[in-house]
Amino acid sequence: MITKNNNLNLVDIGSISEENSDEGEPPLGTIIAILPKHGLRLPIYEKNLMSLPSVIPNKNHGFPISNKSAKFYHKHFPGSTKINWGNWKWQLRNRIRTLKQLETFVTLSNTEREILEKRGKLGKLPISITPYYASLLDERNGKQSIRRSVIPVIDELKITQEESFDPLGEDTTRPVNGIIHRYPDRALFLATSFCSVNCRYCTRSRVVGHVTKKQKTGFADWQDSIDYIQAHTEIRDVIISGGDPLTLSDKQLDWLLSGLSEIKHLEIIRIGSKIPAVLPQRITKKLLKILQKYKPLYLSLHFTHPDEITEETREACNRLADAGIPLGSQTVLLKGINDSVPIMKKLFHELLKIRVRPYYLYQCDLIEGSSHFRTSVEKGLEIIKGLRGHTSGYAIPHYVIDAPGGGGKIPILPEYYIGRNGNQVMLKNYQDKIYSYYDPVSEQKSKKLKVGICYDLKEDYKNMGYSNEDIAEFDKIETIEAIENSLKELGYETDRIGNIHNLVHLLHNGKKWDLVFNIAEGLHGISRESQVPSLLDAYGIPSTFSSSTIHSLSQHKGLVKHVLKDKGIPTAAFHVVENVEDIENINLEFPLFAKPVAEGSSKGVTATSKIKDKETLHQTVKDLLVKFQQAVLVEEFLPGREFTIGIVGTGSEAKALGVLEVFISKNAEQEIYSYANKQNYEEMIHYTIATDIEAQKSADIAIKAWKALGCRDGGRIDMRLDKNGVPNFIEVNTLAGLNPNDSDLPILCRHMGIPYTKLIQMIMDSAVKRLTPVMQ
Ligand code: SF4
Incomplete structure (x- = not known):
């Protein structure tokens, strides 16, 4: 129980009126309750707000107004003044909350209109947009990022199987109505259910939307919440959240901060708020004076898009930073709104410029009706990867998934730690280059793999x-x-x-x-x-x-062509001949090329493999069927350049090491990389690294084929150009030869300046990643 609160002069708080409210008071409300212990009178915001006059005098103006906002209020609020516009209470009173109001500001798209017309019936998260934030919206473009974050579209009505009303299981970790206590040493204080703007993806829409009495939190819960924190000495950090706590009046905030500051074991207080982005006028000098009294106090600000960093927002954040309040930001990753590296980079750079440190990037929670906003986790990783190493570390937040059901925030990182091998830790940098770092560990752990x-x-x-x-x-x-x-x-x-x-x-x-x-x-x-x-x-x-x-x-050269053809990889037209009778069914354009369907090292490939007419076709295929006792692959001959592409890595990390062009010497079997030519490669063949556009295209297609097949760690893909210069897949070698002198892959590496041991290291690095959980 807190005794100090009894000494607070709370009598002043109750008589909130426009006359004495000054710039820092809350919006007018109807007094609905008085806290018994402290005599704190509790106003309720929602009632009668829209019926109040829209022009309200303000003694202390001076908040900057950008040209864009100025034009907007002249156009849409002709009866108001700069003073009104700069008054946060005026902004709250004039929030846009109905379809009718919205239509006066923007031209609604079909998907917006559709949901807005149904909204009343369906009781989804209400609309709330401050005039200031409305002034940032594009009047005509329904796809504008920040407009999408506050104006609903019909997709909001789609609820997927995985989504729920309370995806984080917050309601199951509420020991008292106003507290979420999930981590041992931290607690979330739900100070209000009110927000100035309703974000369409809000995780707490059940608290800030059309809520039942049970879900609503506010003043009536404060005493219980404070008592709970007082009784739980393990709580050292409290986050005041909601709703948006900065929509509380100065006196209410002062009372709350003062009460919490009296709790001896509480080391820090944080406030979560979107106010500087949506209602920057709230950051008044009077508010700053209050916040400055309580230290250490941190602010976690919610930003979505660089369009939110306006002259007004800069002023609000600079005021807070000048007051010595540490500022961090939280951003939700949202499809079509901020899901790109350039947008995120710009947002984080702009935030740093106004002294807000990007802190969390959240994967969009599985809240009902939010699937149209949710990106894949890979997209989040791609963004973090696009930032790390490419901008200062201060501009990179932690990318986290708030685990469904209350598991807490789980950081997600691209794979920079590959694994350990004895005293070496294998690491990957932002350019995907592998480094080993000497890190001696205990004898048992340093056991070599x-x-x-x-x-x-x-x-x-x-x-x-x-x-x-x-x-x-x-x-x-x-x-x-x-x-x-x-x-x-x-x-x-x-x-x-x-x-x-x-x-x-x-x-x-x-x-x-x-x-x-x-x-x-x-x-x-x-x-x-x-x-x-x-x-x-x-x-x-x-x-x-x-x-x-x-x-x-891959061993079956016919089946693998079927699969890759199905995956859209170009490959020459072909026929797999199972027996002599089947030769008659070949319906391909001469010249053709025949080889055993499942041999390696060019076995069965000779000068006669290129077939110009039907008669030779019959004989060659028959000979191959007899000699190799397996089916024969017959395909249309590709007359162009032949490349072999060395590949290392698995899945999205697979990369081409280089493209080796195969040239046949004059004294060799012509046009064909035959068994004889391969066996005497030093005289018959010469290789060159190719980097021209045809070689690059071949490498791109080879990587696509590698990924499409799900090949791992290392190998080779052979490609040949057709008569039109299009690279065609010939075959994949999933167990490429590794003789350091004679095999194509090490030859390619040699030409590329990659030492043999480095090649083995890249193969091992890829394979070891599959062991990481075991090694740890
Ligand atoms: S500011 Fe936060 S709590 Fe308020 S509606 Fe937006 S996401 Fe929800």
């Missing part, structure tokens, strides 16, 4: 009697050594596993790894590349590169 390496070694299979062509895709020992050395250099503990047979044996004996770096191509079956990842999946062991599903799909 154990990485197994799976591979098919040529030598092992040669000793079993397989031909060179059978094992063309398999690796030389130098590849395994290069990968292992790089992993060690990057700080990983390595363990050579070898092929799938060794893996089965080791798993059977209970061996485990944190991650397996898998380059095993497999020997049998069309899904051979997916066998090791599938086996590891079964044991819950993550592996590098794409999932087994994507390996299988």
